[in-house]
Amino acid sequence: MSLSNTHSNVCQCSSNYNNTDSCYVNLRFAGSNMAMSWVGFGSFYLLLAGLIIGALRSCNGGISSSSYSRSSGISDDMPLNSDVFALPPGYNSPQQVHITQGDNEGRGVIVSWVTPNEPGSIVTYKYYNYSSPYIHHCTIKNLEYNTKCFYEVGTGDATRRFWFTTPPEVGPDVPYTFGLIGDLGQTFDSNRTLTHYESNPIKGQTVLFVGDLSYADKYPLHDKNRWDTWGRFVERNVAYQPWIWNARNHEIDFLPEYGEGEPFKPYTHRYFVPYEASGTTSPLWYSIKRASAYIIVLSSYSAYGKSTPQYKWLMKELPKVNRSKTPWLIVVMHCPLYSTYVHRYMEGETMRVMYEQYFVQYKVDVVFAGHVHAYERTVNPQPKYSAFREPSYGHATFEIKNRNTAYYAWHRNQDGYSVEADSVWFHNLYWKSSSVASI
Numbered sequence: 001m002s003l004s005n006t007h008s009n010v011c012q013c014s015s016n017y018n019n020t021d022s023c024y025v026n027l028r029f030a031g032s033n034m035a036m037s038w039v040g041f042g043s044f045y046l047l048l049a050g051l052i053i054g055a056l057r058s059c060n061g062g063i064s065s066s067s068y069s070r071s072s073g074i075s076d077d078m079p080l081n082s083d084v085f086a087l088p089p090g091y092n093s094p095q096q097v098h099i100t101q102g103d104n105e106g107r108g109v110i111v112s113w114v115t116p117n118e119p120g121s122i123v124t125y126k127y128y129n130y131s132s133p134y135i136h137h138c139t140i141k142n143l144e145y146n147t148k149c150f151y152e153v154g155t156g157d158a159t160r161r162f163w164f165t166t167p168p169e170v171g172p173d174v175p176y177t178f179g180l181i182g183d184l185g186q187t188f189d190s191n192r193t194l195t196h197y198e199s200n201p202i203k204g205q206t207v208l209f210v211g212d213l214s215y216a217d218k219y220p221l222h223d224k225n226r227w228d229t230w231g232r233f234v235e236r237n238v239a240y241q242p243w244i245w246n247a248r249n250h251e252i253d254f255l256p257e258y259g260e261g262e263p264f265k266p267y268t269h270r271y272f273v274p275y276e277a278s279g280t281t282s283p284l285w286y287s288i289k290r291a292s293a294y295i296i297v298l299s300s301y302s303a304y305g306k307s308t309p310q311y312k313w314l315m316k317e318l319p320k321v322n323r324s325k326t327p328w329l330i331v332v333m334h335c336p337l338y339s340t341y342v343h344r345y346m347e348g349e350t351m352r353v354m355y356e357q358y359f360v361q362y363k364v365d366v367v368f369a370g371h372v373h374a375y376e377r378t379v380n381p382q383p384k385y386s387a388f389r390e391p392s393y394g395h396a397t398f399e400i401k402n403r404n405t406a407y408y409a410w411h412r413n414q415d416g417y418s419v420e421a422d423s424v425w426f427h428n429l430y431w432k433s434s435s436v437a438s439i
């Protein structure tokens with residue numbers, strides 16, 4: 001897009017946007033040099049309710065928390081007439097607004113939304129007897145760093161306004177806080193998780209989403225309306241801060257017996273990611289840089305053996321990470337490499353056998369995963385690798401302080417907003433172990 005800088009702090013996105021959409025994004029830059037809040041997290045494997053974080057760190061562990069036990073195995077869905085699913089008022093009013101990083105270094109944002117009545121330039125898909133609404137994706141590039149941007153989507157009377165803050169420029173000692181959410185769904189517990197994340201005094205600036213979004217596939221005929229309700233539910237957060245997407249088993253979402261044989265169809269139409277910018281051929285695995293972090297998103301549900309595109313890409317990607325520029329090397333995947341829970345036990349084992357050696361070799365600081373719907377943090381290899389586990393729901397935060405340290409905390413839904421049920425300091429694996437100045 002072309003940004004015309006009319007005067008110092010005001011930019012407008014031209015309406016004949018060069019990209020996929022005739023995108024009414026009126027961007028106003030409300031002053032640069034925003035005050036930064038500190039952000040946050042090291043080689044850990046973390047499973048967060050549904051996330052597993054693994055750590056290859058010094059071990060003091062083995063806690064299986066007894067202070068929490070889950071009341072029932074099943075979370076109740078929020079009914080379709082719940083407030084969180086309400087349609088915004090007005091004809092053709094845009095809904096399900098969500099943003100994600102739109103380039104490799106954080107100066108781009110992909111803004112996506114859905115309109116029910118009027119197309120514009122859009123993406124749609126059909127799924128058995130469901131036709132998606134009009135899905136709009138708009139990539140804004142070359143934004144200033146550290147800037148609050150207001151954007152407006154929709155046409156005519158039905159426009160809606162949101163804002164986001166661009167990240168600081170990529171650099172080694174830039175503090176930045178990531179939130180970690182996964183396996184979210186749309187139950188009452190999902191709403192509690194999101195509310196806790198929003199109310200956490202450690203303010204996450206960007207969510208690393210470890211997969212399993214709407215769980216539409218668990219409804220009869222994979223009820224695609226549940227992608228729409230989920231989009232409306234999470235809008236209250238993802239319209240204001242980017243969620244870095246990772247597809248999981250519930251996004252495979254195919255139904256061959258009804259002629260729906262294309263895996264990941266709803267997910268890939270609705271959630272765009274900047275995969276081309278990192279040289280991959282699939283939106284299911286890619287990398288971005290953000291502040292002081294280099295984030296590699298892998299697909300547990302795509303082929304990953306030797307000679308597969310994903311493997312070949314990763315082998316080229318890992319040596320490219322310059323730890324003098326991005327000290328924190330984070331891997332996000334869905335299926336944990338380590339988990340001591342019976343549920344999903346060893347599902348990540350073949351990927352662990354393939355990839356763990358490279359994570360160790362390249363000093364990956366932390367691996368975030370989901371899938372198990374329970375919390376676990378591991379340090380060090382077996383047999384005592386489970387440092388903390390309990391079947392709680394919640395979210396986590398990873399606050400990068402500088403190139404050496406980051407602080408990770410697990411926040412359970414049943415606790416007060418500022419309570420940390422589990423926390424650990426990370427010491428950057430590259431910087432702590434080497435006297436190497438740069439790579």
Ligand SMILES: *[C@@H]1O[C@H](CO)[C@@H](O)[C@H](O)[C@H]1NC(C)=O
Nearest residue numbers: 078082083084188191192195
């Ligand atoms: C979801 O959480 C929000 C924020 O706490 C609350 O306002 C809303 O009523 C909740 N909705 C449901 C259906 O639980």
Ligand SMILES: *[C@@H]1O[C@H](CO)[C@@H](O)[C@H](O)[C@H]1NC(C)=O
Nearest residue numbers: 127128129130131220221258
């Ligand atoms: C789709 O088909 C299912 C059963 O085949 C039916 O119950 C449902 O009402 C149909 N939906 C639409 C929108 O036609």
Ligand SMILES: *[C@@H]1O[C@H](CO)[C@@H](O)[C@H](O)[C@H]1NC(C)=O
Nearest residue numbers: 172322323324325326438439
């Ligand atoms: C790594 O990044 C540092 C800091 O930006 C830079 O000085 C150095 O040249 C980079 N190394 C390579 C191999 O690009």
Ligand SMILES: [Fe+2]
Nearest residue numbers: 212248249371
């Ligand atoms: Fe899963």
